[in-house]
Amino acid sequence: MAVIEVEGLRKEYRGWRRGRTLALDGLDLVVPEGGVFAFLGPNGAGKTTTIRCLLGLVRPTGGRCRLLGADTPKDLATVIRRVGSIVETPTFFPRFSGRLNLELLGRLHGIGRKAVSDVLERVGLAERADHLVKTYSLGMRQRLGIGAALLKDPEVLILDEPANGLDPAGIKEVRELLRRLGNEGRTIFVSSHILTEVQHTADRVAILSRGKCVASGPVGEVLAAGRSAGLIVRVDDEAGALEALRLAGIPASADDHAIRVMLPPEEGAIVTRTLAERGLYLTELRPDEVDLETVFLELTRESPREASP
Amino acid sequence: MTALLASELRRMWSRHLVRIVAGLALLGIAITGVIVAVRSSPEVGADPRFPLTMLPDVLKGTSIPLIIAGWLLGASFIGADWRVGTITTLLTWEPRRLRVIVAKVLACAFSVFALAIALQAVLGGVLGLDAAFRGTTEGVDATWLRETSGVAVRAATLASVASVIGFAVASIGRNTAAALGAGFAYLAVIENLVRGLRPEWQRWLFSDNAAVFITGGNVGFSFQRTMLQAFVLLAAYAAALFAIGVVMFRARDVN
Numbered sequence: 001m002a003v004i005e006v007e008g009l010r011k012e013y014r015g016w017r018r019g020r021t022l023a024l025d026g027l028d029l030v031v032p033e034g035g036v037f038a039f040l041g042p043n044g045a046g047k048t049t050t051i052r053c054l055l056g057l058v059r060p061t062g063g064r065c066r067l068l069g070a071d072t073p074k075d076l077a078t079v080i081r082r083v084g085s086i087v088e089t090p091t092f093f094p095r096f097s098g099r100l101n102l103e104l105l106g107r108l109h110g111i112g113r114k115a116v117s118d119v120l121e122r123v124g125l126a127e128r129a130d131h132l133v134k135t136y137s138l139g140m141r142q143r144l145g146i147g148a149a150l151l152k153d154p155e156v157l158i159l160d161e162p163a164n165g166l167d168p169a170g171i172k173e174v175r176e177l178l179r180r181l182g183n184e185g186r187t188i189f190v191s192s193h194i195l196t197e198v199q200h201t202a203d204r205v206a207i208l209s210r211g212k213c214v215a216s217g218p219v220g221e222v223l224a225a226g227r228s229a230g231l232i233v234r235v236d237d238e239a240g241a242l243e244a245l246r247l248a249g250i251p252a253s254a255d256d257h258a259i260r261v262m263l264p265p266e267e268g269a270i271v272t273r274t275l276a277e278r279g280l281y282l283t284e285l286r287p288d289e290v291d292l293e294t295v296f297l298e299l300t301r302e303s304p305r306e307a308s309p
Numbered sequence: 310m311t312a313l314l315a316s317e318l319r320r321m322w323s324r325h326l327v328r329i330v331a332g333l334a335l336l337g338i339a340i341t342g343v344i345v346a347v348r349s350s351p352e353v354g355a356d357p358r359f360p361l362t363m364l365p366d367v368l369k370g371t372s373i374p375l376i377i378a379g380w381l382l383g384a385s386f387i388g389a390d391w392r393v394g395t396i397t398t399l400l401t402w403e404p405r406r407l408r409v410i411v412a413k414v415l416a417c418a419f420s421v422f423a424l425a426i427a428l429q430a431v432l433g434g435v436l437g438l439d440a441a442f443r444g445t446t447e448g449v450d451a452t453w454l455r456e457t458s459g460v461a462v463r464a465a466t467l468a469s470v471a472s473v474i475g476f477a478v479a480s481i482g483r484n485t486a487a488a489l490g491a492g493f494a495y496l497a498v499i500e501n502l503v504r505g506l507r508p509e510w511q512r513w514l515f516s517d518n519a520a521v522f523i524t525g526g527n528v529g530f531s532f533q534r535t536m537l538q539a540f541v542l543l544a545a546y547a548a549a550l551f552a553i554g555v556v557m558f559r560a561r562d563v564n
Contacts, residue, residue: 013562052562052563052564055400055401055404056400056404057397057400057401057562057563057564058562058563058564059560059562073404076404077403077404077405080401080402080403080404083401085401087397087401090398091393091394091395091397091398092393092395092398093320093389093393093395094393095324095325096320096323100323104316104319104320105316105398105399105402107312107315107316107319108312108313108316108402108403109312109402110312148398
């Protein structure tokens with residue numbers, strides 16, 4: 001079952017000064033139930049707009065969104081109890097304590113003080129729970145936002161850059177929390193630009209560029225599709241090695257003081273033999289591992305934006 | 310809806326501005342009580358003795374600061390939500406925008422009404438003590454009590470209506486300053502222009518109808534209007550502005 005379905009979603013912002021800006025250009029997206037789904041894209045790609053459309057904060061210009069089977073924003077109220085969310089930097093009343101802020105929200109769904117205390121403990125804010133939010137650091141506000149998102153004990157968590165403002169230890173904690181929540185069978189839909197973090201946390205990924213989804217699927221598949229597998233070879237005589245490989249019909253190219261050979265890693269022996277036969281001995285041979293950042297940059301590489309009409 | 314209303318009431322009463330307004334009002338009442346006690350003579354036949362029968366007129370006078378306070382509290386209640394961005398957080402918990410805005414305005418109007426009644430009761434109590442110990446309570450009877458409570462309820466109602474108007478304007482402009490600026494511009498510029506250029510339109514002005522509603526008569530006015538008619542007109546203004554606020558709140562993006 002798909003937890004989030006987005007079909008042909010379009011959003012155009014109109015302003016007096018900037019004219020029309022197309023934030024989403026027919027976005028299609030399906031997020032299956034369970035696990036961590038990373039939603040990636042450069043700034044301005046439309047991640048936050050998509051999340052705002054899903055949560056009924058922004059009215060789409062076209063297309064449709066469904067969350068837990070309910071059309072949003074029309075039927076969102078029927079499922080909102082099962083959805084926790086953070087949109088950009090979470091906002092709370094600065095002159096109220098963290099506890100009071102959560103209690104006021106919890107009251108809307110009959111969530112009691114015990115649950116509020118538990119969630120404050122869970123996000124590491126128990127000691128500062130009764131302090132005013134205006135005295136909180138950005139990281140603490142982010143933790144409070146995560147606490148608010150968890151307060152409903154939701155089936156689906158929609159988190160927009162949840163690690164914003166957190167220190168490295170906080171980022172690690174969030175990563176572990178997301179993984180744990182995903183393992184519990186919840187669906188975590190998380191937008192992020194910290195790609196290395198996402199790669200180790202997410203089960204599936206979608207990459208957004210200029211309002212459209214350019215890649216989507218399990219992380220391994222997206223990585224494989226983003227760039228062909230290869231081998232990195234280091235040798236003292238780089239020019240000689242390139243010539244030897246060319247003569248043997250093996251595709252290769254110079255790549256940052258190394259040679260990138262377009263053969264799958266399991267065919268490394270062919271490279272070794274070819275070069276050894278010509279008296280060229282390897283100093284390094286390793287698979288060319290593709291990371292999410294590389295794929296992301298390749299998929300979202302774009303010509304300079306055209307001016308908005 | 311009940312939970313939402315309860316949550317908004319709790320938020321309203323937890324606001325610093327509400328406490329500041331209440332605190333300043335209580336300070337003003339205390340100072341007034343002391344001044345009246347000092348200036349009033351307890352001796353029979355002495356002049357002046359503070360008569361408790363003056364209380365309705367005092368309450369009519371306090372209706373103006375109550376209306377201003379109501380406007381300010383209404384405007385800042387929703388204005389703070391927009392300024393801080395908490396409206397986004399709230400809508401991710403309760404996406405039915407009509408419910409949200411109705412709960413907010415009800416919490417605001419009810420709180421302002423209750424606060425106005427409470428402050429007037431305290432003022433009445435303080436002046437009652439002044440009259441009992443240093444003035445006179447002659448003429449205080451059931452008719453006086455009816456008149457006094459009528460003025461107090463009408464002043465509180467008007468403060469409540471002002472809070473709805475302030476709320477609606479701040480909701481349309483998405484900040485408190487817009488509502489305060491619009492209120493000032495209306496009272497200082499538009500009403501004076503109308504009085505000077507189109508005196509026949511005076512019957513439609515907020516402050517003239519508010520005065521009719523509070524005083525309960527048309528003494529000094531160039532038009533005839535009953536208290537009920539004045540109230541209906543003021544309530545209609547508040548309802549119309551609130552309706553515009555609702556339509557805009559439901560239609561606009563929350564970024």
